[in-house]
Amino acid sequence: MEGEGECSDNLFTSVMTLTKMRVPHVPQRYVLPPSQRPNLTLDLTTTLPIIDLSTLHHASQRSLTLDTIQGACKELGFFQVVNHGIPLPVIHDALAAATEFFNLSLEEKMTLLSDNVHNPVRYGTSLNHASDKVHYWRDFIKHYSHPISDWIHLWPSNPPSYKDKMGNYAKAVQVLHKQLMEAILETLGLNFGNLQKEIEEGNQLMAINCYPACPEPDLTLGMPPHSDYGTLTVLLQSGPGLQLQDNKKKWLSVPFVEGALLVQLGDQIEVMSNGQYKSVVHQVTLSAENKRLSIASLHSLPINKKIGPAPELVDEQHPVSYNEFSFRDFLDYISSNDIADKRFIDSIKKSV
Ligand code: OGA
Ligand code: NI
Numbered sequence: 001m002e003g004e005g006e007c008s009d010n011l012f013t014s015v016m017t018l019t020k021m022r023v024p025h026v027p028q029r030y031v032l033p034p035s036q037r038p039n040l041t042l043d044l045t046t047t048l049p050i051i052d053l054s055t056l057h058h059a060s061q062r063s064l065t066l067d068t069i070q071g072a073c074k075e076l077g078f079f080q081v082v083n084h085g086i087p088l089p090v091i092h093d094a095l096a097a098a099t100e101f102f103n104l105s106l107e108e109k110m111t112l113l114s115d116n117v118h119n120p121v122r123y124g125t126s127l128n129h130a131s132d133k134v135h136y137w138r139d140f141i142k143h144y145s146h147p148i149s150d151w152i153h154l155w156p157s158n159p160p161s162y163k164d165k166m167g168n169y170a171k172a173v174q175v176l177h178k179q180l181m182e183a184i185l186e187t188l189g190l191n192f193g194n195l196q197k198e199i200e201e202g203n204q205l206m207a208i209n210c211y212p213a214c215p216e217p218d219l220t221l222g223m224p225p226h227s228d229y230g231t232l233t234v235l236l237q238s239g240p241g242l243q244l245q246d247n248k249k250k251w252l253s254v255p256f257v258e259g260a261l262l263v264q265l266g267d268q269i270e271v272m273s274n275g276q277y278k279s280v281v282h283q284v285t286l287s288a289e290n291k292r293l294s295i296a297s298l299h300s301l302p303i304n305k306k307i308g309p310a311p312e313l314v315d316e317q318h319p320v321s322y323n324e325f326s327f328r329d330f331l332d333y334i335s336s337n338d339i340a341d342k343r344f345i346d347s348i349k350k351s352v
Contacts, residue, residue, distance in 0.1 A: 077280030094169035222284030230300030274309035
């Protein structure tokens with residue numbers, strides 16, 4: 001033992017374990033350099049857009065809502081949605097399954113432990129416990145989720161209700177993702193029909209994140225600044241903690257709205273739109289009092305599908321600004337690069 005709550009490098013320590021041990025300080029490996037520490041005193045930004053998705057089904061309101069979505073995509077790459085069609089009990093059940101999973105003994109969770117980012121199901125901590133230089137105050141279980149019959153047998157079999165509860169939520173979010181993509185492609189003037197099959201056959205990775213109360217939330221983060229690789233991420237949160245950067249690189253705190261879901265644009269949309277829309281940079285802050293759970297559903301086109309700028313959005317004034325990439329290319333990148341140092345999307349931008 002190097003100090004309180006500290007383990008030698010080859011021993012896995014979850015942050016749930018540290019919290020249970022009531023460590024009075026975060027172990028040194030969680031302490032960020034001062035320039036990377038969060039500002040926890042940001043006001044919750046009450047002006048962030050909240051979109052009533054039921055209006056998309058009414059011909060008279062649809063175009064106004066599409067305008068609002070377009071504005072949110074251009075300015076922030078982020079919006080919240082209500083009346084999204086996923087019933088509150090389905091949401092509560094998914095969060096309950098997540099709570100029960102993280103409350104299991106470490107021994108039980110360790111059966112799913114993996115640092116291989118190509119594994120379709122894996123339990124872990126930080127970003128990647130095996131390679132992180134600085135550690136982040138997060139435990140997670142990640143699993144592929146679509147089509148659900150291909151993957152559900154690999155999901156945790158404890159708690160016994162996990163597969164049912166998380167499965168219902170996963171299927172509902174997959175439907176929501178398709179509706180959101182239809183709307184967002186329309187705001188870009190792109191034909192949804194051309195991509196429908198690939199969206200329906202795309203990859204869905206659910207990241208179920210647990211951020212226990214942290215003794216020194218001003219020194220560390222739950223997740224470092226990053227953008228998600230896919231088309232859209234639909235995020236369910238149990239409380240506040242998410243911060244995002246607006247297009248002037250100013251950090252904003254996202255308020256918690258009961259029953260609402262957060263929609264974040266990912267790198268595949270940035271590339272497809274040839275830079276008209278940007279993927280949103282976000283990070284997770286911690287609380288000294290409360291545990292926070294989140295369920296991020298990360299959607300992308302099929303794992304081997306190369307995505308480049310849509311030809312309709314390329315002309316003399318707007319030359320191709322990105323190289324093509326697939327979800328698999330992203331996985332290969334994070335296997336050998338630290339995304340806390342360099343964003344993936346910067347590695348595929350064309351130099352002008
Ligand atoms: C992620 C992520 C945010 C959160 O899993 O990619 O950014 O609030 N999660 O947990
Ligand atoms: Ni993210």
